[in-house]
Amino acid sequence: MRSVTVALPGRAYQVDVGSGALAGVGEGLDRLGSGRRVALVTDAAIARSFGATVAGAVAATGRTVELLPVPSGEASKSLRELERLYLEFARLRLDRGSAVLALGGGVVGDLAGFAAATYLRGIDLVQLPTTLLAQVDASVGGKTAIDLPVGKNLVGAFHQPRWVVADVATLATLPPRELRAGLAEVIKYGVIADAALFALLEREQARILAGEPEALAEIVFQSCRIKADVVTQDEREGGLRAILNYGHTVGHGVEAAAGYTGLLHGECVAIGMTAAAAIAVRTGLLAQAEADRQRRLLQLYGLPIAIPAELDGEAILAAMRLDKKTRDDEIHFVLPRRIGAVEIGCRIPGELLADVLEELRAP
Numbered sequence: 515m516r517s518v519t520v521a522l523p524g525r526a527y528q529v530d531v532g533s534g535a536l537a538g539v540g541e542g543l544d545r546l547g548s549g550r551r552v553a554l555v556t557d558a559a560i561a562r563s564f565g566a567t568v569a570g571a572v573a574a575t576g577r578t579v580e581l582l583p584v585p586s587g588e589a590s591k592s593l594r595e596l597e598r599l600y601l602e603f604a605r606l607r608l609d610r611g612s613a614v615l616a617l618g619g620g621v622v623g624d625l626a627g628f629a630a631a632t633y634l635r636g637i638d639l640v641q642l643p644t645t646l647l648a649q650v651d652a653s654v655g656g657k658t659a660i661d662l663p664v665g666k667n668l669v670g671a672f673h674q675p676r677w678v679v680a681d682v683a684t685l686a687t688l689p690p691r692e693l694r695a696g697l698a699e700v701i702k703y704g705v706i707a708d709a710a711l712f713a714l715l716e717r718e719q720a721r722i723l724a725g726e727p728e729a730l731a732e733i734v735f736q737s738c739r740i741k742a743d744v745v746t747q748d749e750r751e752g753g754l755r756a757i758l759n760y761g762h763t764v765g766h767g768v769e770a771a772a773g774y775t776g777l778l779h780g781e782c783v784a785i786g787m788t789a790a791a792a793i794a795v796r797t798g799l800l801a802q803a804e805a806d807r808q809r810r811l812l813q814l815y816g817l818p819i820a821i822p823a824e825l826d827g828e829a830i831l832a833a834m835r836l837d838k839k840t841r842d843d844e845i846h847f848v849l850p851r852r853i854g855a856v857e858i859g860c861r862i863p864g865e866l867l868a869d870v871l872e873e874l875r876a877p
């Protein structure tokens with residue numbers, strides 16, 4: 515087992531990464547001093563595969579644990595599911611000493627996280643992410659949210675978990691396409707902060723795509739280390755944390771224009787990183803050879819680098835303007851300077867952006 519500490523003053527917590535780590539959740543709750551009542555929020559599919567392992571580990575410590583399944587899919591990040599969870603928490607008589615465990619991908623983590631952030635003005639949250647995307651990104655850093663019909667993640671709170679357990683054994687059941695989509699975020703960490711991680715991804719492609727637990731544990735650990743470091747320096751995204759949005763500006767635009775259906779989040783981030791690198795080359799910030807290196811790595815992992823032909827550039831731009839990271843209608847970009855370093859707050863003229871979107875369109 516390897517551990518990373520998110521060293522926030524007064525609210526420091528550990529991210530444990532390892533194969534089979536979920537079996538230790540009960541003892542971990544003892545260490546945290548959690549109360550007797552535990553709500554285990556999980557998505558319906560995960561409940562079947564890992565629900566019993568976690569519930570058993572918690573029950574073995576004498577706690578009462580109830581599984582609260584939510585339907586799989588983004589539609590569950592809704593006010594309706596949130597209300598249902600609050601009512602379940604009340605039925606279970608959760609109190610200020612109780613813990614909410616979020617077992618699943620980003621949807622469960624965000625929804626259960628926001629419920630924990632607001633129920634009784636905030637109770638303990640333990641993140642047990644079971645997708646690569648959630649292990650390397652959503653479960654660490656305290657962002658929780660639900661969606662509104664007009665946009666994703668519009669209602670949320672910062673609520674740091676007390677503990678994160680990233681059990682890479684859970685990734686064995688992940689569809690290969692979802693594993694690859696999660697790898698887009700890992701590649702992102704390499705570009706924004708760590709050329710050695712980028713080189714590791716170049717070297718170890720076969721082991722990673724084959725799902726070798728040690729290879730996966732290494733990249734999850736390295737990603738969490740980088741995220742923990744960023745969040746410790748800038749919890750509320752006042753500055754540095756924005757580097758984590760690399761690839762997400764155009765990525766979110768593509769995701770919204772595609773109606774959150776055809777493409778996975780990580781796939782949109784891959785397209786967004788390609789766009790950001792192309793912009794950086796045009797503005798003279800990045801050498802073409804570095805942009806090519808990023809493109810090759812994305813392709814090596816089977817990730818898309820072109821905007822689907824059926825998507826309208828105007829619709830992507832309109833969606834980008836609606837993004838909550840947009841301020842006063844100005845779209846700010848995170849752009850790479852080289853593999854391992856980026857700049858935040860780069861203002862890009864609309865025509866250049868429209869040009870790049872056109873250039874990236876699939877023939």
Ligand code: GLY
Nearest residue numbers: 651655657755758
């Ligand atoms: N996913 C970006 C962040 O946590 O800030």
